[in-house]
Amino acid sequence: MANHYSDHPELKFELNHPLMKRIVELKERSFRDKDTYDYAPLDYEDAMDSYDRVLDIVGEISATTIADNAEGVDLEGPHHEGDRVRYAEGTARNLDAMVKAGMNGMTMPRRYGGLNFPIMPYTMCAELVAAADAGFGNIWSLQDCIETLYEFGNEDQHARFIPRVCAGETMSMDLTEPDAGSDLQSVMLKATYSEEEGCWLLNGVKRFITNGDADIHLVLARSEEGTTDGRGLSMFIYDKRQGGVNVRRIENKLGIHGSPTCELVYKNARAELCGERKLGLIKYVMALMNGARLGIAAQSVGISQAAYNEGLAYAKDREQFGKAIINFPAVYDMLALMKAKLDAGRALLYQCARYVDVYKALDDIARERKLTPEERQEQKRYAKLADSLTPLAKGMNSEYCNQNTYDAIQIHGGSGFMMDYPIQRYYRDARITSIYEGTTQLQVVAAIRYVTNGSYLAQMREFEAAPCSDEMKPLQERARKMADLYDQAVAYVKEAKDQELHDLCARHLVEMAADVIMLHLLVHNATQSPELFAKSARVYANFVEAEVAKHHTFVMNISADQLSDYRQEASVAEAE
Numbered sequence: 001m002a003n004h005y006s007d008h009p010e011l012k013f014e015l016n017h018p019l020m021k022r023i024v025e026l027k028e029r030s031f032r033d034k035d036t037y038d039y040a041p042l043d044y045e046d047a048m049d050s051y052d053r054v055l056d057i058v059g060e061i062s063a064t065t066i067a068d069n070a071e072g073v074d075l076e077g078p079h080h081e082g083d084r085v086r087y088a089e090g091t092a093r094n095l096d097a098m099v100k101a102g103m104n105g106m107t108m109p110r111r112y113g114g115l116n117f118p119i120m121p122y123t124m125c126a127e128l129v130a131a132a133d134a135g136f137g138n139i140w141s142l143q144d145c146i147e148t149l150y151e152f153g154n155e156d157q158h159a160r161f162i163p164r165v166c167a168g169e170t171m172s173m174d175l176t177e178p179d180a181g182s183d184l185q186s187v188m189l190k191a192t193y194s195e196e197e198g199c200w201l202l203n204g205v206k207r208f209i210t211n212g213d214a215d216i217h218l219v220l221a222r223s224e225e226g227t228t229d230g231r232g233l234s235m236f237i238y239d240k241r242q243g244g245v246n247v248r249r250i251e252n253k254l255g256i257h258g259s260p261t262c263e264l265v266y267k268n269a270r271a272e273l274c275g276e277r278k279l280g281l282i283k284y285v286m287a288l289m290n291g292a293r294l295g296i297a298a299q300s301v302g303i304s305q306a307a308y309n310e311g312l313a314y315a316k317d318r319e320q321f322g323k324a325i326i327n328f329p330a331v332y333d334m335l336a337l338m339k340a341k342l343d344a345g346r347a348l349l350y351q352c353a354r355y356v357d358v359y360k361a362l363d364d365i366a367r368e369r370k371l372t373p374e375e376r377q378e379q380k381r382y383a384k385l386a387d388s389l390t391p392l393a394k395g396m397n398s399e400y401c402n403q404n405t406y407d408a409i410q411i412h413g414g415s416g417f418m419m420d421y422p423i424q425r426y427y428r429d430a431r432i433t434s435i436y437e438g439t440t441q442l443q444v445v446a447a448i449r450y451v452t453n454g455s456y457l458a459q460m461r462e463f464e465a466a467p468c469s470d471e472m473k474p475l476q477e478r479a480r481k482m483a484d485l486y487d488q489a490v491a492y493v494k495e496a497k498d499q500e501l502h503d504l505c506a507r508h509l510v511e512m513a514a515d516v517i518m519l520h521l522l523v524h525n526a527t528q529s530p531e532l533f534a535k536s537a538r539v540y541a542n543f544v545e546a547e548v549a550k551h552h553t554f555v556m557n558i559s560a561d562q563l564s565d566y567r568q569e570a571s572v573a574e575a576e
Helices: 009-015 020-028 044-076 089-100 119-132 134-152 155-166 280-317 329-366 373-417 423-434 440-452 455-464 473-496 499-528 530-557 560-566
Strands: 079-081 084-086 171-174 190-194 199-210 216-222 233-239 245-250 261-273
Touching (some): 009 044, 009 119, 009 530, 020 044, 020 329, 044 089, 044 134, 084 245, 119 134, 119 280, 134 199, 134 216, 134 233, 134 280, 134 423, 155 216, 155 233, 199 233, 216 280, 233 280, 280 373, 329 373, 329 499, 329 530, 373 423, 373 455, 440 473, 455 473, 455 499, 473 499, 499 530, 499 560
Parallel strands (some): 171 216, 190 216
Antiparallel strands (some): 079 084, 199 261, 216 233, 233 261, 245 261
16 A cells, blocks of 8 residues: 555664754653653653654555545545535545644644644655645645744643644634735725623735634734734734634636635634733744745655656656667756755754754743753754754745656656646645745745854855765765855855845855755765665756756856846836
């Protein structure tokens, strides 16, 4: 029987990373739950076995139930009935399968009905689900919103909402509005406190809300009258049971058809404040978005894996000129690069997830006791590393996802343009990954400060000093030379002291950083498991060496006096 987890040993390799020992130690608090919950692990090995078993279950559900329903869900889509959403029949079956398997609230403490899993195995589950149906992945993985409620909500809110999510209720994050897409500080949904009702009332419109008819919503709204920027925004919890929010329409989208993307109308919707006033965008949405971006990175890797699988299978089966097309260099070149991008992107994703796990576990411990100076230092270090890698993981994996589905269609030739093969669905689903939860361009904005403050370069130099196999040493040296080119390009842009030039070069510098870091991660993986990663490491080295040279050439040949060539200005006729 197909299994999206056990069929791909690369996943188990990432799960068994040495840092997991520290993550489990922090998450389980000396395995204190073992005497209270019969499913709590007894020790590290028991915890890892639990993660492995759950991943196997999700891998099987994903490769059978969800994958079997995917085509029907894509064709049927959700239904707009009155003011509500009804999922496609296959989506409802998928949700039922995951709930019955106990796969909701995975990261939540056991006292609320969760599994107390780290982010790492949960993110792997998100990848597995997305490999079967990226649209359903949106619905299921939005349970991750509960992390933000757990982090910033009060104990009463924890007790009322978290068990519901663990039992299978769905969530959404209601941020975007018709006039506030990427510019969330322009959000104008009005929140007014009613003394009579004893609660906040929300009024206005939200747009492009994924799973917008969910049971529990986290809502960004303007609580401070007379404000127009981010300082006037707070975060609220809206419970569908309270009523007051209607679905005006379901968007007709290019892909992810199973996921209802809704326009919502709030009319005196009763809500409660989550955390403190005025910190909705400044603090809470930033945390929410970082989690969502990690989720989109996982979704992207899942789609990339599915695209590679389809391309590989078709190339083995399709014959032209008397032999299978996989034997033609033009085809196996594409497949090798697809696999290299997949392996590199996955390595970056899970490196980031592990960093998130360490600092979030320490954050949680800090709610119970004062951290030691060593723990505070550890928390700070891993929070910075996670923050630096999150935009790279989301930005690069979503771009690779689009590239891999494109190449998989190319391998299919004319058949890839037909609706008869699943690759067309992966191609359509992939396109949104580089747009929602912050476009690739916005990931560059988030990442560029780690270029200018030297964080990425410091990570590269640390990787250069790490031990590696004799086989991988030449690649490690090539990565070092790429880092030198990156360092030179960064210095050139900084010395120019021109903000517009800096902004124009930002994507080139960020991609250079990502390229080198991912190569180092593959070198590490290939040192530990050459049978899985050595080929990808060598293919990826050839690819990114050319990419780094390309970006370096662009940066070193651009100057402020050329910016007018790039600006797109209105013509005389348009101006008139």
